[in-house]
Amino acid sequence: AQKVTQTQTSISVVEKTTVTMDCVYETRDSSYFLFWYKQTASGEIVFLIRQDSYKKENATVGHYSLNFQKPKSSIGLIITATQIEDSAVYFCAMREGWSGTYQRFGTGTKLQVVP
Amino acid sequence: EAAVTQSPRNKVAVTGGKVTLSCNQTNNHNNMYWYRQDTGHGLRLIHYSYGAGSTEKGDIPDGYKASRPSQENFSLILELATPSQTSVYFCASGWTGGANTEVFFGKGTRLTVV
Numbered sequence: 001a002q003k004v005t006q007t008q009t010s011i012s013v014v015e016k017t018t019v020t021m022d023c024v025y026e027t028r029d030s031s032y033f034l035f036w037y038k039q040t041a042s043g044e045i046v047f048l049i050r051q052d053s054y055k056k057e058n059a060t061v062g063h064y065s066l067n068f069q070k071p072k073s074s075i076g077l078i079i080t081a082t083q084i085e086d087s088a089v090y091f092c093a094m095r096e097g098w099s100g101t102y103q104r105f106g107t108g109t110k111l112q113v114v115p
Numbered sequence: 116e117a118a119v120t121q122s123p124r125n126k127v128a129v130t131g132g133k134v135t136l137s138c139n140q141t142n143n144h145n146n147m148y149w150y151r152q153d154t155g156h157g158l159r160l161i162h163y164s165y166g167a168g169s170t171e172k173g174d175i176p177d178g179y180k181a182s183r184p185s186q187e188n189f190s191l192i193l194e195l196a197t198p199s200q201t202s203v204y205f206c207a208s209g210w211t212g213g214a215n216t217e218v219f220f221g222k223g224t225r226l227t228v229v
Contacts, residue, residue, distance in 0.1 A: 101146055
């Protein structure tokens with residue numbers, strides 16, 4: 001069955017450093033899509049970045065990048081040059097199959113960026 | 116810009132009462148979803164819909180019903196609200212199929228059942 005696990009409950013980093021948030025997933029499907037979302041202090045949830053299972057190249061958007069390790073069923077989110085406004089809760093999610101309808105989410109990792 | 120609007124944003128309900136949470140999307144997406152967020156559980160899928168007239172059970176459907184009368188609107192119904200349903204509820208919309216299927220979330224509804 002489809003499952004997404006985030007074991008890091010919270011992380012604190014110093015501003016301008018790099019942080020990696022972990023996510024492991026379980027699926028029987030050969031084709032799947034992995035997503036990261038950010039929930040700000042106001043509660044709003046926004047999409048950040050996506051990795052397609054059939055792509056070997058790690059996705060990158062701005063100062064967000066992914067570390068996709070398919071043999072380990074792992075998709076880490078890397079934030080470089082962190083800023084105070086990166087403080088938020090980050091969710092990993094997965095959708096199975098090319099025609100899959102819904103995404104299943106992990107429990108989230110709370111990131112605090114301190115000066 | 117994708118838009119998903121939830122109403123009400125805050126709701127206090129009495130145990131045993133009926134609660135309806137509404138969601139409207141202007142993205143013309145075929146899929147819509149209801150999730151609830153609780154500490155330690157992340158976002159859990161309650162119901163979802165492929166399109167007008169369809170509803171499907173998610174991972175935690177017990178105690179909830181859903182209604183999708185049109186492409187734009189998707190409601191979550193608690194026929195007999197219980198304190199355990201106190202939570203923050205998020206509606207979302209998205210496409211089926213293909214790669215560009217990130218979902219777009221509403222701002223959430225905070226429901227308190229007393």
